[in-house]
Amino acid sequence: MMRHVLKVLILSAATAVVLAPTPARADGFFIPFGGVNFGNKPVEGNHSNWGFSAGGMGGGIIGGEFDFGFAPNIFEESVKNNVLTLTGNLIVGVPVGGQRGAGIRPYLVGGLGYIRSHQVASPGFAELNGHDAGFDLGGGVMGFFADHVGLRGDLRYFRTISSDLFDSDANPELKLGNLDFWRASIGLVIR
Numbered sequence: 001m002m003r004h005v006l007k008v009l010i011l012s013a014a015t016a017v018v019l020a021p022t023p024a025r026a027d028g029f030f031i032p033f034g035g036v037n038f039g040n041k042p043v044e045g046n047h048s049n050w051g052f053s054a055g056g057m058g059g060g061i062i063g064g065e066f067d068f069g070f071a072p073n074i075f076e077e078s079v080k081n082n083v084l085t086l087t088g089n090l091i092v093g094v095p096v097g098g099q100r101g102a103g104i105r106p107y108l109v110g111g112l113g114y115i116r117s118h119q120v121a122s123p124g125f126a127e128l129n130g131h132d133a134g135f136d137l138g139g140g141v142m143g144f145f146a147d148h149v150g151l152r153g154d155l156r157y158f159r160t161i162s163s164d165l166f167d168s169d170a171n172p173e174l175k176l177g178n179l180d181f182w183r184a185s186i187g188l189v190i191r
Contacts, residue, residue: 027056027057027058027059027063027095027191028054028055028056028191029053029054029055029056029057029142029189029190029191030052030053030054030189030190030191031052031053031054031152031187031188031189031190032050032051032052032187032188033050033051033052033053033152033154033185033186033187033188034048034049034050034185034186034187035048035049035050035154035183035184035185035186036048036049036183036184036185037049037071037074037083037181037182037183037184038181038182038184039180039181039182040074040075040179040180040181047071047072047073047074047077048071048072048073049069049070049071049074049183049185050069050070051067051068051069051070051085051185052067052068052187053065053066053067053068053152053187054066055089055091057091057093057095057105061092061093061094061095062090062091062092063090063091063093064088064089064090064091065088065089065090065091065109065111066086066087066088066089067085067086067087067088067089067111067113067136068084068085068086069084069085069183070082070083070084070085071083071084071181071183074181075119075128079119079120080119080120081117081118081119081120081128082117082118083115083116083117083118083179083181084114084115084116084118085113085114085115085116085134085136085158086113086114087111087112087113087114087134087135087136088111088112088113089109089110089111089136090109090110090111091107091108091109092107092108092109093105093106093107093108093142094106094107097144100147101144101146101147102144102145102146103143103144104141104142104143104144105141105142105143105144106139106140106141107139107140107141107142108138108139109136109137109138109139109140109154109156110135110136110137110138111135111136112133112134112135113133113134113135113136114131114132114133114134115130115132115133115134115158115160115179116130116131116132117129117130117132117179118130130160130179132160132161132162132177132179133160133161134158134159134160134161134177134179135158135159135161136156136157136158136159137156137157138154138155138156138157138183139154139155140152140153140154140155141153142189144189144191147191148190148191149188149189149190149191150188150189150191151186151187151188151189152185152186152187152188152189153185153186154183154184154185154186154187155182155183155184156182156183157180157181157182158179158180158181158182158183159176159177159179159180160176160177160178160179160180161174161175161176161177162174162175162176162177
């Protein structure tokens with residue numbers, strides 16, 4: 001199982017490195033964020049999350065990003081549980097107003113990575129220790145007040161992918177996993 005996780009992490013990191021723009025043209029950023037997760041069936045309601053994104057956009061419209069997210073008590077408030085996400089993403093976004101000073105950058109984002117789910121066993125709740133490949137898709141807007149500071153509003157969908165994708169069968173199948181949820185967040189952009 002750990003071998004599969006390492007393959008996903010290496011693939012995600014390689015994707016982010018290959019797609020990241022060269023430093024001379026880069027519009028680099030670091031974004032600590034907080035928000036809510038929702039749409040996690042069968043649990044109803046919104047649950048908090050926090051994390052950070054780091055990456056860069058080129059002089060054009062394409063860039064790369066590493067995203068780390070953590071959601072405590074995503075399944076049920078009465079039992080200790082959490083979900084951790086690590087993804088390497090491709091970003092496509094157009095800078096309206098340029099890359100310096102005030103302006104906005106609407107964007108679409110998507111990538112592959114690792115989703116870990118954990119739940120402590122307790123009366124009425126089974127223990128859960130999921131280590132899965134996963135993906136995220138979404139979009140948002142970065143708005144800048146000055147050269148180096150702004151805000152980001154972001155909405156992403158996360159879903160696990162069945163681990164038999166990386167099995168050594170002659171015919172591996174790509175199957176969607178059972179864990180899926182949406183993450184809405186607001187972050188401080190430092191570029």
